Each structure stands twice: as structure tokens, then as C-alpha cells.
Amino acid sequence: MSQLNADQFPVRTFGGPTALFEYGGLRFLTDPTFDGPGDYPSAGPTLSKTAPSTATPADLGSLDVVLLSHDEHADNLDTSGRALLADVPLTLTTPGGAERLGGTAKGLADWETVELERPGGGTVTVTGVPAIHGPGPREEVEPFTGQVVGFVLTGENLPTVYVSGDNASLDAVKEIAERFAPVDTTVLFAGAPRFPMLFDGSPLVLASAQAAEATRILGARRVVPVHHDSWAHFTEGRDELEAAFTAAGLADRLDQDWARHA
Numbered sequence: 120m121s122q123l124n125a126d127q128f129p130v131r132t133f134g135g136p137t138a139l140f141e142y143g144g145l146r147f148l149t150d151p152t153f154d155g156p157g158d159y160p161s162a163g164p165t166l167s168k169t170a171p172s173t174a175t176p177a178d179l180g181s182l183d184v185v186l187l188s189h190d191e192h193a194d195n196l197d198t199s200g201r202a203l204l205a206d207v208p209l210t211l212t213t214p215g216g217a218e219r220l221g222g223t224a225k226g227l228a229d230w231e232t233v234e235l236e237r238p239g240g241g242t243v244t245v246t247g248v249p250a251i252h253g254p255g256p257r258e259e260v261e262p263f264t265g266q267v268v269g270f271v272l273t274g275e276n277l278p279t280v281y282v283s284g285d286n287a288s289l290d291a292v293k294e295i296a297e298r299f300a301p302v303d304t305t306v307l308f309a310g311a312p313r314f315p316m317l318f319d320g321s322p323l324v325l326a327s328a329q330a331a332e333a334t335r336i337l338g339a340r341r342v343v344p345v346h347h348d349s350w351a352h353f354t355e356g357r358d359e360l361e362a363a364f365t366a367a368g369l370a371d372r373l374d375q376d377w378a379r380h381a
Contacts (some may be wrong), residue, residue, distance in 0.1 A: 128278075129376060132305060133172045134349040136188070136285075136328030143274045145183040148207075149282055149345065150308060151176070152193075159193035160184040162265060164314050166193050167351040176203045181315045184235065187212040187249065188284025188308070190220055191265045194350050195285065208234075211245060213266040213273055227268055230298075245272045248295045250286035254321040263317060271299050278303030281337065285324045285346070292333045301338030308346035309360060310353035327363035334369050342376040354366055 120204065130140040138152035153176055156168045176199060185207050190196045203221075204210050205222065214226030225233065227247025234245045248271050252264035263335050269291075269356050272280040281295065281302045311326035324346060325333060334342050342364075361378075364370045 121124040121308075130374065131174075131305070132343065132377065133167075133174045133373075134170060135172070136308055136342065136346040137172065137200075138345050139179060139182075140306075141233075142184075142272055142280060143241070143243040144353050145235060145243060147184045147186055147272075148179065148182050148203075148289040149186050150188055150195040150284075151185060151203050152195065152197045153199040153203070154193075154197040158195065161193045162191045162353075163373070164316065168194070168349060169351050170349040172349075172364065173201075182207045184245075185210040185212075186245075186270050186284075187216065187224075188268045188282075189213055189214040189252070189265055192243075192285075192353075194312075194346075211247070211268075213268045215266050219268065236375055237274070241275055243272060243277070246271045246273070246345065247336045248283045249280070249288070251291055252285045253287050254318050255324045260291045260318075264323060269295070269303075271295065273299075280306070282306045282343065283308045283325075283333070287322055287324050287329075289329060289336065291330060291337050296336045296338070300336070301340065301374050303339075304341045304343065305334065305337060305339040306343050306345055307333065307339075309344050309355065310347035310350075311355040311359075312346075312350070312352045313354050314352060322343070322354075327359040329368075330360060331363045331367035331369050333362070333366065334372055339372060341374055342369075342372050343377055 210224040217224040217226030250267040250269040253260040270286040311322040
């Protein structure tokens with residue numbers, strides 16, 4: 120794909136893991152979180168939101184698909200996000216999440232695909248891809264942090280897009296790269312979230328240096344970082360991401376709109 124293709128569609132970020140983009144004539148939203156700052160109980164430690172979203176659900180307009188990495192943590196799906204799902208034709212998430220959510224939610228196992236009809240004809244293929252929400256093998260991590268899924272979007276004459284979800288595993292990134300690299304646009308969840316009582320405080324999602332390494336592995340031409348602000352347990356933000364990408368010689372891969380909104 121050309122650099123033009125890599126940059127041909129804008130990605131709007133709203134804080135936390137939530138981003139909006141149009142692809143193949145369809146409007147996609149990632150992990151909807153629009154509740155205000157405060158403490159939120161979750162399946163594990165209480166999560167503290169420190170800043171409001173930069174938009175409300177009413178600001179978004181119509182949506183076609185929500186790409187939900189997982190439903191069990193308030194920093195990926197909160198009360199207003201759950202309400203929003205009722206008005207969206209399709210939510211793609213983990214198999215377990217689809218069972219819990221019901222409605223229009225559909226679970227994707229690793230490498231499972233769904234074909235979406237494009238308004239102008241043709242299809243968009245969404246592939247569920249591996250994600251591990253913490254350090255170590257999946258069978259050791261999931262009992263503590265739950266099941267997570269990432270997504271790859273492809274279509275005829277469309278760029279390849281990777282939405283990582285809450286993934287901390289570079290081995291998972293390597294598996295994805297083997298099938299899909301080079302990737303044109305990556306919506307990359309980062310922030311190095313940590314809790315002292317979980318995995319000795321190791322990051323539960325990519326740290327900044329790992330995000331840069333994931334970019335190299337994927338051959339990603341454009342990276343839109345999300346999941347690095349607005350929550351107290353995110354330990355690395357914009358400054359650390361910019362420093363890590365600069366140190367890796369990959370600063371030019373960071374999305375220009377993201378960089379401008381410092």
C-alpha cells in the first residue's frame with residue numbers, strides 16, 4: 120500500500136481507548152468510554168478515571184460497528200459505552216464478551232473472520248487476532264485479566280488496519296505480522312497500565328518501548344496511539360511514547376493529527 124493509502128482516512132481519538140474512524144464507507148468505534156472522571160469498580164482493582172472524554176456519544180453520529188477488545192473493565196467499556204451498544208448494529212468482541220453482552224454482539228476467536236457489506240458494494244473483512252492482557256502466556260494471564268481480542272480490517276483497494284486492543288504480547292504481534300504485515304494504519308493501545316498486585320507490577324498493555332517495537336515488527340506505516348491517558352493506572356503517556364518512537368527511529372510513523380493534538 121502507498122503512503123497515501125496509509126493516511127487516507129482520519130482517526131479521531133477521545134481519550135482512553137476510544138477512537139472513531141471511517142473505513143470502506145463504514146464507521147467504526149473502538150472501546151467506548153464516555154463516563155466522567157471518578158472511581159469505577161472493575162473485575163479486579165478499582166479503576167480511577169482522571170479526565171473526561173473529549174466527546175459524548177451524541178457527538179459521534181451514526182455508527183456501524185463497535186470494535187470492543189473486552190467488556191470486563193470500565194476503562195474499556197463503561198456505563199455510557201454499554202448504553203451506546205444498544206444503538207449500534209454490530210459489536211465485535213471476545214466470545215465470552217458476546218455471551219455476556221447479548222444483543223448484536225458477536226464474538227471472534229483468533230483468526231475468525233466476519234464479512235461486512237460496504238455501502239457502495241464490496242465487503243470489509245474483520246479478522247479477530249490474538250491479544251494477551253498482561254505478561255506471559257495466555258493461560259497464565261487470562262484468569263486474572265480476562266479474555267481480549269484485537270482486530271485486523273482488510274478489503275479490496277483498502278489499507279490494512281490493525282486495532283490492537285489491550286495487548287501486552289509482542290509474540291502475539293509477531294503472529295499477526297506473519298499474516299498481515301506490512302500494516303498501513305495501527306490503532307495501538309499503549310500506556311503501560313500497572314497494578315502492584317498483578318504480575319509484580321509488570322505492564323498489562325504495551326509500554327512505550329514495546330509499542331515502538333510492535334510498530335517495527337508490523338512494518339506499520341502509521342500509528343495512532345490510544346489507551347495512554349485519562350486513567351490513573353496508565354503509567355506512560357504521550358511524552359514517553361514520543362520519546363520511545365524517537366529513540367527507535369520511528370517518530371515519523373506517529374499519526375500527524377495525534378502529534379498535533381499534544
